[in-house]
Amino acid sequence: MTPSARLAAAIDLLAEMDAAPRRPADAVANSFFRERRFIGGGDRRAISALVWDSLRHWRRAAWFIERAGGEPTPRLRIASRQILTGSTPGAISQAFVEGRFAPGALTQNERHTLDRIARADPSEQQPDAVRLEIPDWLFPHLQARFGADLEKELEALGQEATLDLRVNTLRGDRETVRKKLMREGLHAEPTPLSPWGLRLPGRLPVTSSAAFKDGLVEIQDEGSQLVVAMLGATPEMRVLDYCAGAGGKTLAIAMTMQNRGHIIACDVSVPRLDGAVRRLRRAGAHNVERHLLTPGDKWAKRRAKSFDRVLVDAPCTGTGTWRRNPDARVRLEERDLKELTVKQADILDRAAALVRPGGRMVYATCSILDAENRNQIDAFMARNSDFSLVAPDTAEIPERFRDSPILSLSPAKDETDGFFAAVLERKAEPAITEPTITEPAVTPPEADAPPAP
Numbered sequence: 001m002t003p004s005a006r007l008a009a010a011i012d013l014l015a016e017m018d019a020a021p022r023r024p025a026d027a028v029a030n031s032f033f034r035e036r037r038f039i040g041g042g043d044r045r046a047i048s049a050l051v052w053d054s055l056r057h058w059r060r061a062a063w064f065i066e067r068a069g070g071e072p073t074p075r076l077r078i079a080s081r082q083i084l085t086g087s088t089p090g091a092i093s094q095a096f097v098e099g100r101f102a103p104g105a106l107t108q109n110e111r112h113t114l115d116r117i118a119r120a121d122p123s124e125q126q127p128d129a130v131r132l133e134i135p136d137w138l139f140p141h142l143q144a145r146f147g148a149d150l151e152k153e154l155e156a157l158g159q160e161a162t163l164d165l166r167v168n169t170l171r172g173d174r175e176t177v178r179k180k181l182m183r184e185g186l187h188a189e190p191t192p193l194s195p196w197g198l199r200l201p202g203r204l205p206v207t208s209s210a211a212f213k214d215g216l217v218e219i220q221d222e223g224s225q226l227v228v229a230m231l232g233a234t235p236e237m238r239v240l241d242y243c244a245g246a247g248g249k250t251l252a253i254a255m256t257m258q259n260r261g262h263i264i265a266c267d268v269s270v271p272r273l274d275g276a277v278r279r280l281r282r283a284g285a286h287n288v289e290r291h292l293l294t295p296g297d298k299w300a301k302r303r304a305k306s307f308d309r310v311l312v313d314a315p316c317t318g319t320g321t322w323r324r325n326p327d328a329r330v331r332l333e334e335r336d337l338k339e340l341t342v343k344q345a346d347i348l349d350r351a352a353a354l355v356r357p358g359g360r361m362v363y364a365t366c367s368i369l370d371a372e373n374r375n376q377i378d379a380f381m382a383r384n385s386d387f388s389l390v391a392p393d394t395a396e397i398p399e400r401f402r403d404s405p406i407l408s409l410s411p412a413k414d415e416t417d418g419f420f421a422a423v424l425e426r427k428a429e430p431a432i433t434e435p436t437i438t439e440p441a442v443t444p445p446e447a448d449a450p451p452a453p
């Protein structure tokens with residue numbers, strides 16, 4: 001494809017994303033490329049790079065365009081990014097040409113807008129929320145969470161993420177698998193925090209490698225691996241993965257249990273639970289049963305207080321994954337957060353009922369917002385006095401996290417996605433001991449005693 005054809009495709013893709021504002025950008029992109037199979041791998045990557053750059057700089061680009069009197073259309077968003085990264089209006093005009101596979105020439109208004117952006121004072125102060133690429137309403141939440149580290153953390157959340165893999169130790173150890181990947185041209189390094197993690201520098205075609213197809217690795221952020229380590233599931237346990245989705249963490253739990261014991265993977269979504277089947281088979285996990293949660297289901301009642309470990313990987317804003325999903329920054333609305341916090345509290349209470357006395361529940365999110373994390377745990381403990389926070393104390397957790405019941409990871413501090421996990425233990429019930437009955441001393445009647453009068 002010519003550079004103009006790539007530009008045209010990037011503009012079309014951005015327009016499709018605009019037309020489906022509640023749909024994740026990667027889902028829109030997958031459909032877009034599926035319908036255009038003639039676009040080869042190199043062109044796809046170039047088009048995606050243009051689009052993802054635009055998504056990462058959404059608010060800043062819109063701010064410059066609007067200040068210059070324009071509308072933030074997909075064409076101007078792409079073109080203004082080129083100006084703001086050093087290109088000239090003249091060079092951009094040469095790429096915006098007429099033709100079947102080209103974006104069409106810039107209109108007079110577009111040219112004026114781009115000229116004004118090129119002349120704008122780059123040091124002009126933008127509002128904080130614009131500069132940090134977040135919705136205005138979210139700014140106080142993130143300021144409360146990160147304080148003096150806010151800029152650093154949001155800067156890190158704006159970068160492209162590394163690609164983390166989890167080695168499936170049911171199929172091989174980390175070093176052997178690393179060497180296998182290397183032979184396929186994938187040069188991975190061990191992750192610093194997870195004992196099962198391997199890290200690749202960025203988007204690479206891992207899913208087409210033999211190592212992936214043979215179930216030796218799964219794509220899983222290092223933070224997500226540590227959440228599983230916090231659960232401390234061991235081979236003899238009964239474990240419930242309450243919000244299992246397509247089984248990302250279920251697979252890792254099966255691995256920590258060496259494919260023994262029993263895991264039940266629940267969810268309310270049929271397609272998600274169905275998505276787990278192929279992955280479980282590929283990983284060789286045999287100790288997992290799936291269960292669809294439905295309203296009025298007696299299933300949970302019958303299993304009250306019966307699980308050694310319960311993982312609640314709650315539905316959340318996903319604010320910790322913005323490195324991978326920059327579009328989510330723009331889509332997130334205040335009402336989403338309100339709805340999610342209500343749902344999380346309900347799920348926590350339902351899942352807690354399934355933990356056996358002395359058993360543990362791990363509540364986790366990929367959110368960086370206190371409302372979904374710390375505040376949720378404080379409120380849960382106020383409602384449930386028989387649970388307390390306990391340190392995970394498992395060997396798979398790096399020492400610096402081992403003594404704290406709460407794990408709070410962030411991209412700038414830990415080079416992972418933003419993750420939160422809290423370990424809660426249900427009080428053991430006092431052991432039921434047989435009451436000691438003090439038998440009254442019975443003096444056997446003496447054999448030859450005379451009968452009582």
Ligand SMILES: C[S@@+](CC[C@H](N)C(=O)[O-])C[C@H]1O[C@@H](n2cnc3c(N)ncnc32)[C@H](O)[C@@H]1O
Binds near residue numbers: 247248250268269
């Ligand atoms: C963060 S995702 C889980 C991701 C999954 N654990 C993994 O590691 O791949 C949250 C999941 O919660 C599920 N969910 C939403 N409401 C639920 C509910 N009331 N009870 C159980 N699961 C629910 C969603 O369908 C979604 O799959």
